[in-house]
Amino acid sequence: MEIQNTHRKKERPILNRKQINEDVNHIAPKDFGSIKELSNIIQASIKRNSGTTTHTPKYYWSKELTDLYKAKSEARKQFNQHSNENLIAMNLANARFLRQKKILMKERLSAITKDIDPQDTKANWQLVRRQKYGSRSESKNNIIATSKEIAQEFLKENFGPPQVGMLDLMTKQSATEERQLLTVESWKEILRKKKARSAPGTDRLTYEVLRNLSTEAQSKIVKEINEYFLNGCLPDFLKEIRIVPIKKPGRDARDVTSSRPIACLPTIVKSANSAVLQVIQKHMEENQVLPDLSFGFRSGKSTEDCLAYATNHIMEGRRKNRVTIGVFFDFTNAFNSVNVDKLKEILQEEAFPEDTVWY
Numbered sequence: 071m072e073i074q075n076t077h078r079k080k081e082r083p084i085l086n087r088k089q090i091n092e093d094v095n096h097i098a099p100k101d102f103g104s105i106k107e108l109s110n111i112i113q114a115s116i117k118r119n120s121g122t123t124t125h126t127p128k129y130y131w132s133k134e135l136t137d138l139y140k141a142k143s144e145a146r147k148q149f150n151q152h153s154n155e156n157l158i159a160m161n162l163a164n165a166r167f168l169r170q171k172k173i174l175m176k177e178r179l180s181a182i183t184k185d186i187d188p189q190d191t192k193a194n195w196q197l198v199r200r201q202k203y204g205s206r207s208e209s210k211n212n213i214i215a216t217s218k219e220i221a222q223e224f225l226k227e228n229f230g231p232p233q234v235g236m237l238d239l240m241t242k243q244s245a246t247e248e249r250q251l252l253t254v255e256s257w258k259e260i261l262r263k264k265k266a267r268s269a270p271g272t273d274r275l276t277y278e279v280l281r282n283l284s285t286e287a288q289s290k291i292v293k294e295i296n297e298y299f300l301n302g303c304l305p306d307f308l309k310e311i312r313i314v315p316i317k318k319p320g321r322d323a324r325d326v327t328s329s330r331p332i333a334c335l336p337t338i339v340k341s342a343n344s345a346v347l348q349v350i351q352k353h354m355e356e357n358q359v360l361p362d363l364s365f366g367f368r369s370g371k372s373t374e375d376c377l378a379y380a381t382n383h384i385m386e387g388r389r390k391n392r393v394t395i396g397v398f399f400d401f402t403n404a405f406n407s408v409n410v411d412k413l414k415e416i417l418q419e420e421a422f423p424e425d426t427v428w429y
Contacts, residue, residue, distance in 0.1 A: 086119035130178040271336035302428025
């Protein structure tokens with residue numbers, strides 16, 4: 071007897087986001103005592119509303135469309151058995167399905183306008199494509215995900231050995247309303263500016279989920295975050311980071327240096343970090359900590375401003391028959407190589423708020 075291998079369709083994970091958001095919206099402050107408990111409740115909902123399918127999931131799909139699709143398939147089956155008697159029924163079922171599909175696609179395309187980024191054309195076209203064709207999963211030879219040893223080598227290559235921090239030299243102060251990091255209004259404003267389905271951390275909580283929490287539940291989250299900020303320490307479960315390797319174009323996937331790491335922090339932490347960044351930026355601008363010709367990561371300044379300044383400087387030198395010399399440095403893993411203790415010293419010398427330095 072000859073045994074043949076049959077091709078099995080790859081199963082894709084699917085989420086019932088609508089039901090998850092409904093579950094989240096009904097979470098009351100009395101249902102959880104801490105962010106950790108809230109995270110567990112939401113993860114339980116995500117688990118209940120998760121599944122797999124061999125079909126390509128469409129972003130506009132709904133339960134009603136599923137029922138119409140089944141009715142269309144059944145009508146087609148009846149037509150195949152008795153074509154003369156069931157032609158009208160089959161055409162009617164097909165028309166109902168296509169009409170509802172068109173309506174849902176139009177509604178979905180109208181709803182994504184808030185996710186469109188005028189500065190990112192590629193991401194916008196990917197967003198439009200997903201509405202029609204669903205998400206596309208590309209199979210890649212990712213050796214980092216298949217070997218623990220290679221994964222550790224990848225982390226060492228990109229992050230180096232862990233830094234051992236010195237003892238903090240500051241004294242904690244008591245919490246006051248003026249020194250709180252967040253209010254419910256500022257928290258909601260931060261969430262509003264975030265992409266709804268930005269990659270979550272290990273807790274799988276997206277910005278979309280956080281937005282759907284009631285105002286009372288969000289207020290409880292804000293209160294706990296303020297306590298963490300004033301104490302200068304995050305709990306361990308909020309320090310868990312999911313590292314995702316992204317392959318560089320045209321590089322050998324078998325080489326650990328061919329991928330760059332993306333750190334997926336819990337969205338709650340990223341939102342708190344955004345608030346801390348606002349405090350830092352405000353202090354730097356008000357106290358002129360950075361020189362005027364520092365363009366990186368500053369509001370109102372961009373690489374275009376930097377290029378315009380350099381170009382004008384060179385052209386002015388040419389008009390005066392002068393030579394312009396440029397010195398360029400490219401630091402490997404610059405951000406990952408920052409000495410944390412030295413950074414703390416600089417922040418203290420520049421009189422940054424102590425809570426910010428602690429955090």
